Amino acid sequence: MSRTVPIGTVSRETGIKVPTIRYYEEVGLLPSPARTDSNRRSYDAAAVQRLRFIRHARELGFEVEAIRQLLTLSDQPDRSCADVDVIARSHLAEIDEKIARLTALRSEVQRMVDEGEHGRVAECRVIEVLGDHGSCLHDRH
Amino acid sequence: MSRTVPIGTVSRETGIKVPTIRYYEEVGLLPSPARTDSNRRSYDAAAVQRLRFIRHARELGFEVEAIRQLLTLSDQPDRSCADVDVIARSHLAEIDEKIARLTALRSEVQRMVDEGEHGRVAECRVIEVLGDHGSCLHDRH
DNA sequence: TCTTGATCCTCTAGTTGCTAGAGCATGTAG
DNA sequence: CTACATGCTCTAGCAACTAGAGGATCAAGA
Numbered sequence: 001m002s003r004t005v006p007i008g009t010v011s012r013e014t015g016i017k018v019p020t021i022r023y024y025e026e027v028g029l030l031p032s033p034a035r036t037d038s039n040r041r042s043y044d045a046a047a048v049q050r051l052r053f054i055r056h057a058r059e060l061g062f063e064v065e066a067i068r069q070l071l072t073l074s075d076q077p078d079r080s081c082a083d084v085d086v087i088a089r090s091h092l093a094e095i096d097e098k099i100a101r102l103t104a105l106r107s108e109v110q111r112m113v114d115e116g117e118h119g120r121v122a123e124c125r126v127i128e129v130l131g132d133h134g135s136c137l138h139d140r141h
Numbered sequence: 142m143s144r145t146v147p148i149g150t151v152s153r154e155t156g157i158k159v160p161t162i163r164y165y166e167e168v169g170l171l172p173s174p175a176r177t178d179s180n181r182r183s184y185d186a187a188a189v190q191r192l193r194f195i196r197h198a199r200e201l202g203f204e205v206e207a208i209r210q211l212l213t214l215s216d217q218p219d220r221s222c223a224d225v226d227v228i229a230r231s232h233l234a235e236i237d238e239k240i241a242r243l244t245a246l247r248s249e250v251q252r253m254v255d256e257g258e259h260g261r262v263a264e265c266r267v268i269e270v271l272g273d274h275g276s277c278l279h280d281r282h
Numbered sequence: 283t284c285t286t287g288a289t290c291c292t293c294t295a296g297t298t299g300c301t302a303g304a305g306c307a308t309g310t311a312g
Numbered sequence: 313c314t315a316c317a318t319g320c321t322c323t324a325g326c327a328a329c330t331a332g333a334g335g336a337t338c339a340a341g342a
Contacts, residue, residue, distance in 0.1 A: 006318075006319075007318090007319075008317090008318060008319080017300085017301065017302095018301095018318095018319090019300075019301055019302075020299085020300060020301070022320095022321095023299075023300060023301090024300095027298095027299085036319095038307080038308055038309080038319085038320090039307090039308090039319085039320065040308080040309090040318090040319055040320075041319085041320090056242055057246075058202070058299090059202055059239070059242075060201075060202050060239055060242055060243060060246075061199070061200050061201050061202030061203075062202075063298090063299095064298080064299070088250050091250055092247065092250050092251060095243055095246055095247045095250065096247065098200070098201055098239075098243055099240060099243050099244060099247065101197055101200075101201060102201060102236055102239055102240045102243065103240060105198075105201075105236055106233065106236045106237065106240065109211075109214075109229050109232055109233050109236065110233060128190065147289075147290075148289085148290075149288090149289060149290080158329085158330070158331095159289090159290090160329075160330060160331075161328085161329060161330075163291095163292095164328075164329060164330090168327095168328085177290095179290080179291090179336080179337055179338080180290085180291065180336090180337095181289085181290055181291075181337080181338095182290085182291090199328090204327090204328090205327080205328070283342100284341100284342090285340100285341090285342090286339100286340090286341090286342105287338100287339095287340095288337100288338085288339085288340105289336105289337080289338075289339100290335100290336075290337070290338085291334100291335080291336070291337090292333105292334095292335090292336105293332100293333085293334095294331105294332085294333085295330100295331085295332085295333100296329105296330080296331070296332095297328100297329080297330070297331090298327095298328085298329085298330100299326100299327085299328095300325105300326085300327085301324100301325080301326075301327105302323105302324085302325075302326095303322100303323085303324080303325095304321105304322085304323085304324100305320105305321095305322095306319105306320080306321090307318100307319075307320070307321105308317105308318080308319065308320090309316100309317085309318075309319085310315100310316090310317085310318095311314105311315090311316090311317100312313100312314090312315095
């Protein structure tokens with residue numbers, strides 16, 4: 001059988017603070033782990049990976065409800081294909097939009113770094129880049 | 142002179158709720174706008190664009206402090222190149238990491254959609270994709 | 283002009299997603 | 313067998329909103 005670890009170790013391995021791990025359990029993102037005889041939580045590798053997923057997804061700006069859905073996708077053994085598809089597609093669109101916006105922001109910040117290297121920071125369009133309407137990043141003036 | 146609009150219009154145009162706009166003003170992300178004779182806020186186009194930037198940046202998972210820095214970059218007329226460069230570079234790294242993670246997540250969700258179309262949802266690796274260590278998205282077995 | 287409904291104001295309080303601390307139990311190293 | 317780290321639960325605080333009360337103002341119609 002695989003090794004299980006206490007919450008502090010999980011915290012160190014995932015970079016998620018101990019109370020936050022307990023919080024994720026409380027709100028149902030993470031299944032309640034087994035307990036030792038002395039009532040301490042003991043986590044397996046799957047729990048650690050799930051926590052890492054939660055952390056990264058949060059850093060990427062997904063809200064807890066969206067993460068719950070993505071985790072549910074992942075938990076589905078092989079059933080309810082239609083539901084899974086609907087959820088997956090909507091998240092795909094969301095992800096594409098995030099990538100598009102980040103790519104635009106990236107190139108603008110990169111330009112600032114490049115120009116900064118030559119001693120002058122030209123006028124900055126960071127705001128314009130992310131400040132535009134819609135998701136299509138249409139050509140600017 | 143350019144048209145200015147009341148807060149409700151700004152809210153509709155940006156998708157940010159009225160109290161949230163006032164909150165952004167309170168915490169210094171948005172400069173206090175001009176007021177009408179009857180003390181109502183009136184916003185110009187620049188304010189609207191700045192709010193759209195804030196919204197998108199928040200959706201992308203940047204915290205308020207990071208947004209404040211990015212906005213400061215944008216507000217710099219042409220001074221303090223070194224500071225700007227340091228800030229820009231650190232955000233560049235952060236942005237690259239976000240893009241890498243999102244791209245990985247995207248391809249996994251895409252795979253689920255593709256396989257779902259053929260009637261079966263294969264085992265899902267969404268968690269594995271974002272659950273990995275570090276930022277390098279190293280090759281999985 | 284008067285009124286009625288939408289919109290604005292300020293201020294306070296609630297929600298979400300954590301995060302820190304009190305007070306006590308347990309585990310482990312010397 | 314201390315002693316100090318780590319765990320437990322529970323309560324309270326913080327960041328970033330969000331909603332509502334109570335009151336002023338504006339804009340359109342009778």
